[in-house]
Structure formats: C-alpha cells, structure tokens
Amino acid sequence: MTEAEPLQQVDRTFVLHRGRRLSCFSGCDYYRLSSHPAVLDAMRAGLDRFGLNVAASRVTTGHHRIYSTLEKELVKFFRVQAALVVSDGYVATLTVAQALAGNFSHVLIDERAHAALQDAALLMDCPILRFRHRDPEDLAQTIRRCGQGTRLIVLTDGLFSQSGLAAPLKEYLRRLPRDGWMLVDDAHGAGVLGRNGRGTAELEGVNDRRVIRCVTLSKAFGVFGGAILGTAALRKRMFDKSRMLIGSTPMPLPLANAAVAALKVVARDRAMRQRLFRNVQHVREGLRKGGMRVPEAPGPIVAVMPRSHAEAMRLKRHLLAAGILPPFIRYPGGPESGCFRFAISSEHSVRQLDALVRAAIGAVGSRRH
Structure with a gap:
C-alpha cells in the first residue's frame, strides 16, 4: 500500500x-458532523474551558470530568451498563484484548475482519481460527472443531466497511456456547444502524451481556476517539489489566467535549x-x-x-x-x-x-x- x-x-x-x-x-x-456547527462550537468551548491535553494516564493525574461526562452520554445513547473512552477506535479492540488475554481457549474470527480485530486476536494468547465471511454455519462447524471443554470468543465487524453488509450477530449468538463471548468492532455501524442509531446490535435485536462492542467517535459522530461498551466488570478489568489503557494519554479534552455534542445531535436529529x-x-x-x-x-x-x-x-x-x-x-x-x-x-x-x-x-x- x-x-x-x-x-x-x-x-x-x-x-x-x-x-x-x-x-x-x-x-x-x-452525517458530516465533523463540520456541524454544534460540534465545532463544543470543541472551541472545550478548548477555552479545559485546555488541550491532560498529559497523563487516567490512572495517574490524567482523568478529567469531561471523560466521565462523555462516558455517561455513551451509556445513555447506547443503553449499556458501562462505557470506557480510549484514544481511538483501533486502540479500543486492543484494550479489550489485553484485558481478556488468557481467558479463552480459542479465538474465532471472521476471515475479512478489520485489522484492529486481527491484531486484537494476536493479543488474546490462544489459538486463532478463521471462519468464512458472515457465515453462521461455518462458524458452527469451526466451534465444533474446537472440541469439548473450550471457552470461545468470536471476533467480527458489525458493519463491514467495504460492502456495507452487517454481521448476522443473532445467528452467531445462537451457535455460540453459553459461556462464549463476542467482540464486535462496530466502528461503521455505531450512530448509523438500528432504529435509534445504536448500531449493528440494535439492528440485529441483540442485547446480550456476552457481547462487547467497540465503537469509534470519528465516523458517524464526526470527531475522534474510541469507546468500549460492555459491563461494569469489564470496565474495571480493563483498568486492572490493559497496559494500553494504563500507559497512554486519553483523547484531547476539546474533542471529548465535541463528542458529547455529536452524540446529542445524533440522538435528537x-x-x-x-x-x-x-x-x-x-x-x-x-x-x-x-x-x-x-x-x-x-x-x-x-x-x-x-x-x-x-x-x-x-x-x-x-x-x-x-x-x-x-x-x-x-x-x-x-x-x-x-x-x-x-x-x-x-x-x-x-x-x-x-x-x-x-x-x-x-x-x-x-x-x-
């Protein structure tokens, strides 16, 4: 390239x-929200009020109330238990993978999954098996090949960026064992798909605590940054286990303020x-x-x-x-x-x-x- x-x-x-x-x-x-007046006004207001950067990790002196505000807006918009903001969408999948490394016997990943998921799979510290693109039956066969006594996690895009097609998440869950998990990179579905724009999970009618969603704020929301949507227990585990989260500076403060405004625009318009x-x-x-x-x-x-x-x-x-x-x-x-x-x-x-x-x-x- x-x-x-x-x-x-x-x-x-x-x-x-x-x-x-x-x-x-x-x-x-x-939605061209990167040039929406309300989003730009919020970015300028955030710069004037908060400055540019916290210059530290969120586990030291780099936490800021605007990050908490943004996470509350994400919880409200996506109707999830907890949200965690990270520096960008690619980092979101890697942050989850570091937190869950060693928890699974196998990773099962769509053969056309985004590079962020491919890299996340490498961090899971277990064998990686690929199944045919958007094919629930091939996923089921791949699950059977893993044998008994396994603990599995499925990795897939929600909305595939090249085709505009969605992953059949509901069909995947039907074939996944009860203790299996799913990590969905919904960078392109979040803010767009579903009746309320909550993404591929809403489109598919999926509301399952075993499904972790990673979203970006740089696509439909027009700003920058990423977020992980899941349970409060997962959020705590990421702070405990993810070196990528612990050792990095979060997104610039004006952009966090702009993302709050963008979420509100999508929610109401x-x-x-x-x-x-x-x-x-x-x-x-x-x-x-x-x-x-x-x-x-x-x-x-x-x-x-x-x-x-x-x-x-x-x-x-x-x-x-x-x-x-x-x-x-x-x-x-x-x-x-x-x-x-x-x-x-x-x-x-x-x-x-x-x-x-x-x-x-x-x-x-x-x-x-």
Whole structure:
C-alpha cells in the first residue's frame, strides 16, 4: 500500500483535489458532523474551558470530568451498563484484548475482519481460527472443531466497511456456547444502524451481556476517539489489566467535549438519519434502473467492483468528468483488486447523487453481474 494523495475539504460534501473542486463520496463522516456547527462550537468551548491535553494516564493525574461526562452520554445513547473512552477506535479492540488475554481457549474470527480485530486476536494468547465471511454455519462447524471443554470468543465487524453488509450477530449468538463471548468492532455501524442509531446490535435485536462492542467517535459522530461498551466488570478489568489503557494519554479534552455534542445531535436529529438513508436508497435505486445489480445492504456504502483494469479506468474518467472524486481503494478486508467505495452522506444533494448515478451507469451500467 502507498500513502494517498492529500485532500482538502472545502465544504461539507466537496474537496479540493489537484486544484479541482470535486464532490466527495469517500470516507466515513456519514452525517458530516465533523463540520456541524454544534460540534465545532463544543470543541472551541472545550478548548477555552479545559485546555488541550491532560498529559497523563487516567490512572495517574490524567482523568478529567469531561471523560466521565462523555462516558455517561455513551451509556445513555447506547443503553449499556458501562462505557470506557480510549484514544481511538483501533486502540479500543486492543484494550479489550489485553484485558481478556488468557481467558479463552480459542479465538474465532471472521476471515475479512478489520485489522484492529486481527491484531486484537494476536493479543488474546490462544489459538486463532478463521471462519468464512458472515457465515453462521461455518462458524458452527469451526466451534465444533474446537472440541469439548473450550471457552470461545468470536471476533467480527458489525458493519463491514467495504460492502456495507452487517454481521448476522443473532445467528452467531445462537451457535455460540453459553459461556462464549463476542467482540464486535462496530466502528461503521455505531450512530448509523438500528432504529435509534445504536448500531449493528440494535439492528440485529441483540442485547446480550456476552457481547462487547467497540465503537469509534470519528465516523458517524464526526470527531475522534474510541469507546468500549460492555459491563461494569469489564470496565474495571480493563483498568486492572490493559497496559494500553494504563500507559497512554486519553483523547484531547476539546474533542471529548465535541463528542458529547455529536452524540446529542445524533440522538435528537432523527431527520438527519432519515435523510441519510433516503440518499442511500436514491443511489441504489438509480443504479438498478440503469442496469446495475446492487445488493441490498443496511449501511450507507455502495461498492462497485470493476471487472477489469480497463473498466476501473473508464469509471474513473466518468467520475472525474462529472466532477466527482473517484474513491477507488485497496484496503484490508476488501477485494484484492480494489473497488470503488461510495460512502453516501445525509448532506449530499440530489444533484450530486444523480451525477454519481449517471457516471457509474455510463461507465459500467451496461454489464450484467
């Protein structure tokens, strides 16, 4: 992999790229809360009131009341027993893994799980087995291969970032032994999926104390930082056992204050979520009418996988001609040859959405998948 070219955001749905102002359908800021006035005001207020940084661990002199406030808001929003804020979403899974290392006989992980979960599995101090992507029956077979007297933990993304598809968490739990646990990286589902935006667990109707959820505050919530959602006992264990938590400085104070504001915006602004999924459906229906087979998925992501290098180049040209940044990416967990990952937001205009649909159909719409 190579470092991507720099982009400069010029407003909520446009970026500056090589001197051109282009519509942007990339990234993960699904509500564009990174530029929401209430979130920016909270960040500025946090900087003025608290300063920038605590410059210490939360187990020494680096605890601050804004972290407690943020954790209370997370508990309220996600309706969980306890929450723990960490510096970012990747760190969240590693913090859990360090706290639970040695507790399980086997880790069972989706073959396309995010790198944060792959690294977390390595810290669990037990054998790692992979099961087929989003396949409950293959998970069941993998569980049987572990034999009797085992204690298992399943690791999976909630919403897979490349496809917009969700993990079948309820089906996984049905196949998991009663003493088995599950660690869900719901970075892309949190704030988006479910009736109230509480993520993949809400979408799947899962409310089980054996399920630990890791979320990020940098995607749907538009800020920065990560959080672990679970039981009070797990929270205490992380403070006792996780060196990553004990030995690190927490997120900057203004960002914690901004995250509190972002949670409140998502909680109260149901119209914003409705607008997001109306935009997603507009794109999917438009592509289907143009002859493209687009799978139904719960997330705000539309993936187009070119069949050849020539087709990829043709779609890039069509997108640029339409004033759209081509979001062609190669990322762990996605297809090796790469794909166009279009991330739809609540703030894209119908004009932008229609331009995207026309460009995609013009390049690849004549084929049949």
